Amino acid sequence: MLIYLPIAEVSVNAFVLLGLGGLIGLLSGLFGVGGGFLMTPLLMLVGIPPAVAVATGANQICAASFSGVLAHWRRGAVDFRMGGVLLAGGVAGSFVGVEIFELLTALGQVELMVSLTYVLFLGVVGGLMLIESLGAMIRARRGTAPKRRQRRRGWAHKLPLKMRFRASNLYISVIPPFLIGALVGLLSAIMGVGGGFIMVPAMIYMLGMPTAVVVGTSLFQIMFVTGVTTLLHATQTFTVDIALALLLLVGGVTGAQVGARFGMKLKAEQLRIGLALMVLAVCLKIAFDLVATPAELYSLAAAP
Amino acid sequence: MRRGRAVIAAGLCALLALGASWAVAPAALGQGAADDATPPAPSGSGAPRTMQGEAPSAPPGAPAGGRETPGATVAPGGGEVLVLPEGRGAPGEDARSDPDRERVVAALSHNQVSITTTYAGSEIFVFGAIKRNAPARTGEPDVIVTISGPSAPVTVRRKARMFGVWANNASTVVDAAPSFYAVASTGPLRDVLSATENLRHRIALDSQVRTIGAASDVADPDAFREAVIRLRRAQGLYVEAPIEVEVIESTLFTTHVALPANIVEGDYVARVFLVHDRQVIDLHETVVGVRKVGLERWLFALSREAPLQYGLLALIVALAMGWGASEVFRLMRR
Numbered sequence: 204m205l206i207y208l209p210i211a212e213v214s215v216n217a218f219v220l221l222g223l224g225g226l227i228g229l230l231s232g233l234f235g236v237g238g239g240f241l242m243t244p245l246l247m248l249v250g251i252p253p254a255v256a257v258a259t260g261a262n263q264i265c266a267a268s269f270s271g272v273l274a275h276w277r278r279g280a281v282d283f284r285m286g287g288v289l290l291a292g293g294v295a296g297s298f299v300g301v302e303i304f305e306l307l308t309a310l311g312q313v314e315l316m317v318s319l320t321y322v323l324f325l326g327v328v329g330g331l332m333l334i335e336s337l338g339a340m341i342r343a344r345r346g347t348a349p350k351r352r353q354r355r356r357g358w359a360h361k362l363p364l365k366m367r368f369r370a371s372n373l374y375i376s377v378i379p380p381f382l383i384g385a386l387v388g389l390l391s392a393i394m395g396v397g398g399g400f401i402m403v404p405a406m407i408y409m410l411g412m413p414t415a416v417v418v419g420t421s422l423f424q425i426m427f428v429t430g431v432t433t434l435l436h437a438t439q440t441f442t443v444d445i446a447l448a449l450l451l452l453v454g455g456v457t458g459a460q461v462g463a464r465f466g467m468k469l470k471a472e473q474l475r476i477g478l479a480l481m482v483l484a485v486c487l488k489i490a491f492d493l494v495a496t497p498a499e500l501y502s503l504a505a506a507p
Numbered sequence: 508m509r510r511g512r513a514v515i516a517a518g519l520c521a522l523l524a525l526g527a528s529w530a531v532a533p534a535a536l537g538q539g540a541a542d543d544a545t546p547p548a549p550s551g552s553g554a555p556r557t558m559q560g561e562a563p564s565a566p567p568g569a570p571a572g573g574r575e576t577p578g579a580t581v582a583p584g585g586g587e588v589l590v591l592p593e594g595r596g597a598p599g600e601d602a603r604s605d606p607d608r609e610r611v612v613a614a615l616s617h618n619q620v621s622i623t624t625t626y627a628g629s630e631i632f633v634f635g636a637i638k639r640n641a642p643a644r645t646g647e648p649d650v651i652v653t654i655s656g657p658s659a660p661v662t663v664r665r666k667a668r669m670f671g672v673w674a675n676n677a678s679t680v681v682d683a684a685p686s687f688y689a690v691a692s693t694g695p696l697r698d699v700l701s702a703t704e705n706l707r708h709r710i711a712l713d714s715q716v717r718t719i720g721a722a723s724d725v726a727d728p729d730a731f732r733e734a735v736i737r738l739r740r741a742q743g744l745y746v747e748a749p750i751e752v753e754v755i756e757s758t759l760f761t762t763h764v765a766l767p768a769n770i771v772e773g774d775y776v777a778r779v780f781l782v783h784d785r786q787v788i789d790l791h792e793t794v795v796g797v798r799k800v801g802l803e804r805w806l807f808a809l810s811r812e813a814p815l816q817y818g819l820l821a822l823i824v825a826l827a828m829g830w831g832a833s834e835v836f837r838l839m840r841r
Contacts, residue, residue: 205627205768209803210810214627214768250769262821269829277837315674430822437818441810445821446624452825456832464836493672501734502675504662 210444211255217450219249224263224454231267231455232274232462233469234403234418234478239264239396239429240321240485242451251447258436258443263451264397265429268422270456274463275419282371282416285380286423289402292384293391293428300392307393315493320393322490328404329482335408336475343472371412371420380410388428397425400482407475414471609648610638611781611789618793620766620775621800628768631795634761637781643757649692649699649782650752650760651710654795656687656744657773658715663731679731682719686771687744688712689764691751701785708780708787712736712745743767772797 206217223245227238239260246256275281307316364377383405387398402421406412412420437443466474613635620629633652661684667676692699696711705711716735718728725731739745744767752762766775775795781788799807810817 205625207622207624207626207768207803209799209806212769212771262825265822266825266829269826270832271829273830273833274836315672319672430825433822433825434815434818437810437821438814441814443810443818443821445806445810445817445824448821449824449828452828456828459829460832460836495673496668497666497673499738500666501731501738502664502666503735503738504664 206446206450208251208255208444208447210442211251211259211447213250213252215249215251215447220447220450221454223249224267224451225458226454227263227451228267228270228455228458228460229462229465230458230481231264231399231422232271232459232464233466234399234462234474234481238267238399239391240325240400241481243396244485244488246447251444252442254440254442255444255447258433258440259447259451261397261429261432261436262443262445262448263455265426265433266448266452267455267459268397268426268429270459271422271463272419272426274460275422278467280416281419281423282368282412283420283423284366285368285371285373285406285410285412285416286420288366288377288380289384289387289420289424290427292381292386293388293398293424294431295381296385296388296390297392297428297431298388299385300389303389304393317393318489318493320390322486322493324390324401325482325486325489328401329479329486331408332404332475332479333483336472336479340472340476368412371410371416373410373412375410380406383409384424387424391428391432397429399425400478403478414474418466609644609781609783609788611650611779611791612636612638613652613779613791613793615777615793615795618795620795620797622770622772622798622803623800624802626768626803629766630763631766631777632761632763633777633779634759635779635791636759637757644783646784647693648754648757648788649694650754650762651690651692651696651699651778651780651782652752652762652764653688653690653710653778653780654764654766654775655685655689655715655778656770656775656797658683658685660684661735663734665725665731665734677725679718679725679728681716681732681735684716684735684739686773687766687775688715688739689746689748691748691762691764693750693752693754693760695749696747699782699785700787704782704785704787708778708790710780712740712747742769744769766797770797772799 204217205214206220207214223242227242227245230241231238242260242263243253243256246260247253251259272281365374366377367374383402387402387405390396390401391398399421402424403417406417406421407414433443469477613633616630616632616634620631631654637648637650661681662678663681664675664678666673669676690696690710690712696705700710705714709715713736716732718732736745746765748762752760754760775797777793777795779791781790798804806817809820
């Protein structure tokens with residue numbers, strides 16, 4: 204069934220969009236990532252103009268994250284206090300990020316910068332996660348006592364402004380989570396994504412948060428970041444397509460619920476391996492596109 | 508398809524019944540009838556009249572340089588029916604100043620295309636007749652039909668390998684490129700039309716996409732222009748159908764042009780050229796309005812006129828959907 208999208212000005216099969224939304228939603232609920240790094244390329248593949256894909260993707264991820272947050276919140280797996288600190292950092296970071304983005308636009312080559320940032324961050328994050336989680340899995344297989352990760356009394360404990368994060372069972376300074384939030388905000392403004400794929404590993408490995416709480420808390424922060432992004436795009440670039448978002452949402456919210464339910468049945472290591480593989484796959488795809496000779500050297504855009 | 512055939516049949520019947528007079532299909536021709544009823548005020552001195560008291564008027568697409576005839580005016584009531592300017596000296600001009608020259612009358616199956624939520628492309632049937640005051644010329648007449656969407660400048664970028672990766676390197680602006688262009692004719696354009704006439708009326712796809720002025724920031728602007736044509740053709744936005752116009756008994760003609768699903772809003776101009784011996788004898792021009800309607804219209808207008816409200820609406824819808832799905836799943840679990 205073909206649907207004409209009012210802002211994108213293209214006709215797209217509604218079932219393709221429903222399926223796409225469902226897939227991204229499933230991953231979102233499962234891993235706690237917004238799925239923006241998958242959504243934008245996939246929408247463009249279907250024929251949606253890039254600008255509309257980015258802006259509408261943000262809107263869709265906002266809803267999927269909200270659905271996911273509710274599901275995680277019911278089982279007490281959202282650390283609102285930690286989420287708040289991350290969000291404060293995120294807002295600060297995104298303001299800086301927008302400035303950098305404008306600078307890059309003036310210099311040209313935004314596209315290339317975005318691709319390179321993707322490859323760098325997805326590669327590093329995915330690689331580290333895969334190594335760590337595979338190691339954990341092998342240790343578990345060998346029968347070595349699954350060592351309870353020792354709470355490292357690292358830098359996060361020495362800094363001032365300590366705060367008790369009850370849901371995460373942590374008593375650390377607010378400075379590291381604020382900085383992580385700021386980094387994610389910065390990157391999400393440049394890369395046009397929620398930033399879950401960076402935040403989830405950062406919370407696990409740098410803050411030492413329990414994996415169970417990480418997913419819900421990450422979604423909580425993504426929900427706000429993408430909400431603000433949607434409003435900014437709607438008022439400044441006029442590229443939010445509400446009809447497209449609605450179709451993606453129907454699939455997305457359902458997928459997020461299924462994903463959240465399914466995620467509870469998986470082991471933490473399996474979740475991390477899954478996310479790591481997905482991140483690496485996208486990384487390789489983008490890297491390949493950068494290096495391989497494209498079939499079409501030319502591209503069109505509306506002239507300013 | 509069946510409906511389309513019926514439209515053609517009805518159109519041709521009407522044309523035959525009415526003897527291909529100016530009264531034919533008044534709805535489609537619109538101003539054509541009005542132009543006849545009110546003779547235009549003569550401007551200048553002694554504007555050469557072609558026939559039936561119509562003032563020659565310049566088609567908007569006609570090149571300006573030295574082409575304007577002293578008395579060229581646009582007929583009152585809009586320029587929907589256009590007569591060629593009375594040029595002098597150019598090859599084939601004698602054919603045009605002939606009072607017994609042939610005329611083309613044409614109509615479209617619809618003059619309005621509505622983009623609804625379920626819009627998946629549409630088909631426009633163009634049909635018409637060749638009107639003569641004298642016996643038919645020797646040789647088959649040729650007919651060319653073009654439909655073009657609103658034109659806009661386009662930025663074209665080209666990738667190049669830099670430090671091992673492919674990145675956008677050169678870019679230029681192609682000043683005019685129609686968002687949609689279809690051309691159908693009775694034969695290959697090269698055979699049907701002379702190069703001069705093609706250039707004058709910008710009929711071939713190649714002459715529609717153009718860079719104005721020589722100043723360009725790239726060494727090979729033509730490669731960029733060709734890229735626009737290639738990419739839009741791949742998207743189904745540029746269509747060339749050399750033998751899609753069917754001429755019956757050297758008098759009636761019919762063709763159809765498919766509008767794809769990914770068209771944009773705007774006024775689409777349909778032109779019908781009557782060609783003899785590779786020279787354009789007459790031109791009929793009419794406008795097809797392509798408009799979003801209903802919900803599409805409302806959402807588009809809201810997003811432009813009240814962007815903040817539109818953005819908030821998008822957010823509220825998003826959050827409501829998220830909450831709704833969450834509740835539904837909770838209830839299902841019980």
